[in-house]
Amino acid sequence: MGRRILEMIKGRELSTGPEFMVWDKELAQYRPVTYRDIVILLRATTGRANTFLEELRAMGIPAYAELGTGYFAAVEVETFLSLLKIIDNPRQDVPLAGVLRSPIVGLKAEELAEIRLCNCDGDFYDAVVSAARADLEELSRKLTGFLAKLDRWRSQARRGPLADLIWMLYRETGYYDYVGGMVGGTQRQANLRVLYHRAKQFEATSFRGLFRFLRFVERLQDAGSDLGSARTLGESEDVVRVMSIHKSKGLEFPVVFVAGLGKKFNLMDLNKELLMHKKLGLGPQVINLATRVSYPSLPKLLLQQQIKKESVAEEMRVLYVALTRAREKLILVGAVRDLEKSLEKWCSSAAQAGWPLPDTELTAARTYLDWLCPAIARHRNGQALLQLARSEAQPLSEVAADASTWQTAFINLHQVQNPPRDNRQQVAGLLEKVKALAPLGDLGQAAEIERRLNWRYPLAELTAKPAKAAVTEIKRRFDELARLEDEAVPYRPKITGRPRFLQQDKGLTPAERGSAIHLVMQHIPLEKIPAEQDIHRLLEHLVAREILLPEQAAVIDPAQITGFFASPLGQRLLNAGKVQRELPFSLALPAVEVYPELSRAGDGEVVLVQGVIDCLADEGDGLLLIDYKSDAVHPGQASPAERYRGQINLYTRAVQNILGRPVKERVIYLFDSGETLYFGA
Template identity: 45%
Template sequence: ARDGEDGPPNRFMVGDVKQSIYRFRHADPGLFMAKYAAYRPWSGAPEPGAAGARIVLGANFRSREGVVNAVNFLFRQIMTARAGELEYDRDAELVYRAGYPPLPGGDGGEPAPEPPVELHLLDGEEPAPDGAGDPSGAGGEADPGGFEAAAGAGDGTAGDGEDEAADPLLEELAELTAIEREARLIAARIREMVDGTAGQPPVQVWDRKLQAYRPLRYRDIAILLRAATGRINVLMEVLTQAGIPAYGQMATGYFQATEVRVFLSLLQVLDNPRQDIPLAAVLHSPIVGLSAADLARIRLAAPRGSFYDALVAAAAPQEAMAVRDAAAAAETALVEATPDAAAGGTPDGAAAATPHGAAAATPDGVAGATPDGAAAATPDGVAGAAPDGAAGAKPDGAAKAAQDAGAEGAAPDLQKVLSRFLESLDRWRTLARRRPLSQVVWQILQETGYLHYVGGMPGGAQRQANLLALYERAREFDQFARQGLFRFLRFIERLQAEQSDMGTAPALGEGEDVVRIMSIHKSKGLEFPVVFVAGLGSRFSEQDLSGDLLLHRDLGFGPQLVDPELRLKYPTLAYHAVREATRLANLAEELRVLYVALTRARERLILVGSVSSLRKACTGWARALAAPGWALPESLLLSARCYLDWIGPAVMRHADGAPLRKLAEEAGLAGEGGLNPAVAGDPSRWAVTIWTPVSLGELLQAGEQAAPPALDWARVGAAEPLDVPADEALSARLRERFGWRYPFEPVVRRFGKLSVTELTGYFDPDDEAPAEALVAPEGAASSTFASRPRFLLEDRRALSPTERGTAMHVVLQHLDLGRPLDPAGVGIQLAEMVERELLTPQQAAAVDVEAIADFFASPLGARIVEARDRVQRELAFTLAVPAAEVYGDLPPEVAAGDVVIVQGMIDLLLAEEDGYVLVDYKTDRRDPEQAAQRYVTQVRLYRRAVEEILGRPVKEAYLHFLASRRSIAM
């Protein structure tokens, strides 16, 4: 590329510096801005001597006008040359060009107004009764203290001493982090938008393919986060609990997934069964399906020693009654001794009474042994068949036995379950020593049904993908020289010890109907009809603003001064300079990141953020009201600690920002100079909603009441009918899906590729192979080996008729037609073929030399010899024949458009001026006239193949029967 050195400039640079968000990869927006400032605006024609021109492409063909106006409104105020390294002027603004049709309105036919941009602010502080309150905290990550104060407020009643104001939902909200509260709000808002409310139908979005509005789907929604680590999994969990399918690519969390931990525990037990924690986890998991009471009874079978010893003892038939008696005695003793702790003889208490509570029986010692400990192995309630922990549906059929094991006299049933598990364990351990690890993993998944079981749990597709990813990792590990179960487990342990966790396996494609959760950086270049931007109250990262030595690309080193005598260190002037320059560059980067996030939305933009004390934050934001122009005061812009410190002051200046101004007015800090008319009257529309702990709790409680009742998982596991109202629409869909049959099933069971010989037999009613032979049995595979291997031929004294025919065809294919073809001449060439290893001596002995010589002495043979330069022999072809022609019994609507691939070999083709002469050799010993009728279909297909492929007619076709020395014209 050049800039005018040896010709006109031909370098094109295209980009949007407002979307340069990779400073952490050392991207420098200043390089682009230098060119942007150096080039003159494009005037419509090249200017002589100009170094270059700048063409502004400001048209936006993605977003609705409401989104475009809101983005322009915000960044006119917050993106300045000082704060954002770029002035958001007319050239930088977005220009609406998408041309969305008007939104469908109500019954009156009037179009609906443009939807506003929503700003949801979660206030961590509940106002005091007098409205003043004592705000604490500032803009930034929400602090749950406000929720704790609200949950604990209220006057106790003197009569009963109970706290009437204590709301369980508020107490629950007080224990949640900011992102968890935001996730619950987002889930509720998604439900409203997708399902609609009593007074509002579902949101309509424009479908570019359909060129029409349609109801919003989950796949139209994306949730963007500035920092995804530790947040995506929270959002996915909350959305899944709300019944909203969601997907987010997580960089960590694979080894913490319940199904992965359970299966790794099983692999650890296969390696060494004398590991109490993994063994108890497996027994308590759905793979075996034992309850905590069952684990306690196992421990009572052998109070001392490892849990595996107790398992073997409990599985022994002679110990069955002793286990029951010991369990009953221990439970009775514990109830009498500590009724509160034992709670009526619970298995946890019983385990505590044993001399060696062992990992399996202590609530804190072993994952999977008790309801508390089980969380380590099955945090999602995997030990039961459902989130409620019902022990109903066990994949290996142990459900009933595990339930009955807790009843009086049920020890024999428990013994059967344990015996079956020990038998399986021994067999799996044997397999692990003899087979590759991946085969062992797959066989266990199939035998236990665990892969299918987790597929029925919430987030089943993701859980199955995680288990399949574990299988794939085992298969990759099998390729190493040092392999095996022990080394694989050590490899996994090293990954966990080094905190080298892996992301969960991708389980969904682009077409899945799920809400997508991703970081803002991953969303760059993408677009979604509805975008939630969450975590706007999270503080900006200051990781690169601390340390003993700071670096800057222009200012150089910024060290701290260390005084070894006084044992002090303090920042130098250079340190302050580098730190401030880095901080300003980080703020400019965060502005660009925010710009990228807001411009991903096509139709709806919803902003969500948490503030520990919104009232106090608004008092700081109110300083923006006195700004004379569009831009916010630089002191306000440069002191921002989160995105809300930019969005809040900007929206407060809009006419729709009244809720924020009201909070500031309560502190007496609003109204200084009034609103700027130009800013307040901006055409953008905003819907500001402030959520206090009480109002958020009411919203979530209303959503829970509107949600369908939870299923009785115990009855589901027992395959019993549920007491739920009939859903005719659901029943109709189920009947449609389960009653559906593949319409092309008759075609599937027919061969799609046939040889001419097979087709000949199909059309020949007298052939020994019936037509049904062309219908493939289920699971059958056709063999491509028609002849015996040579080493078998050498041991045989006589060749089969088919093998003799093959030898004759080989000779006819390789004969030199220019040499003598009398019996002696054919014999000489036959001997040469044996020397060239085209034939074995045994095959050569089976060749009828007289029959071949007689053919070339016939008029047809002489004709071929004379025109030998125009002869093609053993001409292979492939032909596509409509399926309706091959399989006439197929329904026309099924066979329409389908073809059968037919392969064949033409023995000889002679080209003459007016067409081809086709010759096919036969070694049949039947009457030629009768045998010729059998090959009518074959010759017809040969004719068709020659005429369609070579484009010339076949004027003559002959069958030459070598045994009877006759040629039959077809």
């Protein structure tokens, strides 16, 4: 099947490319066949789907199946559960030996034997402790380090949540990263993540601790339950899906492989000592106590016949479901042990009159091939079956001329098995070079290895640049004078606000004082010029509503507030038709504009700039943008107009881009000096 799938996708030797086209409902046109168009149906996936996945992946075919079993049997899960077991109780020989032998510690079998010889009487943990204290050089150093980690992990297991312990073990042991580099690494890492989430869900209940979680897992295993492998792929992934016929009900696929048609029907229920039927009752076994002979009773024979008919009828319904899942191509695959004997049976009714096969042949079938092959042998495309069976039967002409088209192929076992390659000489030569530490030479992969190892992420410089920034953080990039100032005084972004007790003891910083003034200007009524008494009442009201802290209210100078509203700018604000205060905005700027040092890698990238406009007044014929500043101007500093030009330009750009209206005038008001700075349009 794997070779046939590759032929469909990649073509044959003489013609490369997809073998045929399939109809795409979404595109409403034909397109080349892909892996996701192919599905393999099995009567049951338990115990068989894993084999299909391994073989398909070995051939380079991406495949996926939803498995309900196999989780606890996965090597990575079993190994990590062993680590959790010895953290719970290190005196467990098998889990301890498994962890020491695993990549977590990385000991060899010879080293495990050497450990055992250090203490032959106690358990294996005693031998490990003895070996760590012995003078075994590298082995003793490994064991000493492992025992120290184990002791720390056990302390962590007693103190913290189980999920945190598991994730810490993933990081410290590196086992999560290790399994990611193995074959099927994505699936293995997903299995370990499921273990972490299961532990988190377990501790969300009334149960806690590593011991109870391990007992819970043991009870699941003892009951024969399993969690199923983690799901790593979605329905839209370009993979070949393996599923059961039952799950395919109601679905259709362009290409369908129905595999396992030579597997015998499951009729084990017929061999039970006591048969039961919902309508016919009980069918017991008769036991002659005198002769100690057991034989089926007549009711049991009748029940066997009825149950077999019903089971065969159910298998026929399942086969119908499988045969009706394909839209474009249907490929039936089955295997038999004795082809010659099977052909003789299948072709015995080739000359049967009428369309249906004899009822006796239908009920006597043991496999799906016992139905399919006799039917195909009567078709004109099934002459190969009659020829191999050396049958001279002539099928009914009406049946043989059916409009369907079939292709039959017989493949021997040796044709599908890969012949072993005799490369012992090549391997021996390579081993000699490795032992001599000599270069192996170019094995045809040097260029590819060098390309992969030298690969560099083309957008690496963008990863060091913030994708979101505040206006106050990037204003210096738009102001050359501010850059020169930054070179003299390095800019350090504020990590967090000062604790409240520091504000009480040492007073407010200029930035904290500015925030207090902004809060007052945000909540002050704009009905008239406020008096100082109005400012005091407003401060008391804001403190009572816990909008301002008492320490913040204490630094507010009411004279500065009233001075602002008495100025021409304050009068314009009071007379404006609509005023918006503390107006937040987000503006997307080209990355090369914010970071001019970027190369062409920044083309097309954007940086999200966020800020808050102190005041925006609509005067009818345009917008008036006001920005409040509370910091004082000291001798030697650049003028406020130059320092804040970049910031006011960003505010203006944001207003015009977002609101689509022009800003007719931009103003900065300095509360410390009462000065008004006009920037114009």
